[in-house]
Amino acid sequence: MFATKTISRRDSLVFGSLAGFGLAAANGKRASAGPSDTLGSAKRCVLVWLDGGPSHLETFDPKPEAAEEVRGPLGVINTRHAGVVFSAGLPQLAQRVDQFTVIRSMTSPVGEHNLATHYALTGHIPGGRAVAPAFTLPVSTKLQTAGPPLSSLPIHVAVPNFNLGGGAKLNGFLDRATLPWTLGSDAGDKDFLQRLWPSSPGLDIERLQRRRELLGDAGDQALASAIDLLSDPNVRRTFDISQESAKTRQRYGGKPIGQNCLLARRLLEAGIPIVTLNNKGWDTHDRLRDRLYDGYTGAATPVGLVPSLDQAIAALLDDLSSTGLIDDTLVVVMGEFGRTPKINSLGGRDHWSRAYSVLLAGAGIQPGAIYGSSDRVGETAHEDPVTPADLVATLYHLLGVDPAERIATPDGQQMRRTPEESHIVTSILA
Secondary structure, three states, X not given: OOEEOOOOOOXXXXXXXXXXXXOOEOOOOOOOOOOOOOOOOOOEEEEEXXXXXXOHHHOOOOOOOOOHHHHOOOOEEEOOOOOOEEEOOOHHHHOOHHHEEXXXXXXXXXXXXXXXXXXXXXXXXXXXXXXXXXXXXXXXXXXXXXXXXXXXXXXXXXXXXXXXXXXXXXXXXXXXXXXXXXXXXXXXXXXXXXXHOOOOOOOOHHHHHHHHXXXXXXXXXXXXXXXXXXXXXXXXHHHOHHHOOHHHHHHHOOOHHHHHHHHHHHHHHHXXXXXXXXXXXXXXXXXXXXXXXXXXXOOOOOOOHHHHHHHHHHHHHHHHHHHOHHHHEEEEEEOOOEEOOOOOOOEOOOEEOOOEEEEXXXXXXXXXXXXXXXXXXXXXXXXXXXXXXXXXXXXXXXOOOOOOOEEEOOOXXXXXXXXXXXXXXXXXXX
16 A cells, blocks of 8 residues: 655675674564564665765656756656656656655755765764764674574675775774675676685685684684685575576666675575675766766666666565565665755756655565655755654664664763664654
8 A cells, every 4th residue: 555644754814804794693583563563573684875875856756847957857757656756767666666665855964975874874973972883783783692603604794895985984883893794896797706705726625624623612703704604605606696597687787786686685585684785876966867867878788877776676676575585674775865956067966965865665664655755846854854863763673673772882981872862763664
């Protein structure tokens, strides 16, 4: 059913980063409660980070009735719900509008990439003595300690890296060991598996196993885990998207976002509960139509960022739905802010944080909702404004972490997971 708030809501061996390496924990039991109790309903999470600030006006909140310099060059497409339009670059998601929620009233006072990224992912505006961590890190720590290990798989994987927002310190006051296992390249790169499992005369399974035995129980757990990973051919197959049919790979699209989303689906299926995809290029100060829609002439796959996103997220949602994983997987598609209401002299849009959009789907999220609104030109959050603190509180809630919990920082402070003024956006919960 379509709902609106009244249209009135990873010795580091030879690859990657061992930070955040842990053992995949057993799935916990879903809390038994009424339909409105969604605490901990998500046991997995895939964060699709649109690095640079995606234009809300060219994605989920176009303004077809506004002046040309506001509405931009992409046009709009009708969704399956009367009166709700998306950018013309999102035809597949327009047909799947009943599978997710879009928040059109995100708002923030922070318009610089690094600082805005930190705010968007931690719920805390940077500036205090203690720096809060991105929400995925306490969640992965919780999962790592929640039960017995299942395999040598890491808890949290970042593709291709966790360098979100130009280098925000996303582990905050937490040890760097909480950071995810970073792959270092995109899943579709020709040398992707070679970079993860490089061929080397000195890197054979028997040698790795001997080194693992020498470590013993008191050995370095991160190194031991890395050796386990390198020694396990099943793990390599998990990361090998060439195991998928050509039809499936084409369905996700040939751009990095598509192949990375396909890898994310395989990782979730294998038992890796937290996946972060870093999709760069959304800082579109110029040539907006080329960057977002047409793609550059001569490119191997001349498709812009928006159609690539459309194809990738649609395929991911379809596959998670067909396998049933969507029932306890939280899908978050977001960037640090939006773009200016008016096209600039270079044919692009500049940083804008006062109104932007976020897509949420899966466990605990009401499907088919458009929550809140921006004003008639997409300049300000008009109805039901949602701050990054509110969003992070909601994500924590869905992932089973109390956003009101007070935690001790290394310097002895007591910090609330999200600020006192934050609230869970209950209207978007299933």
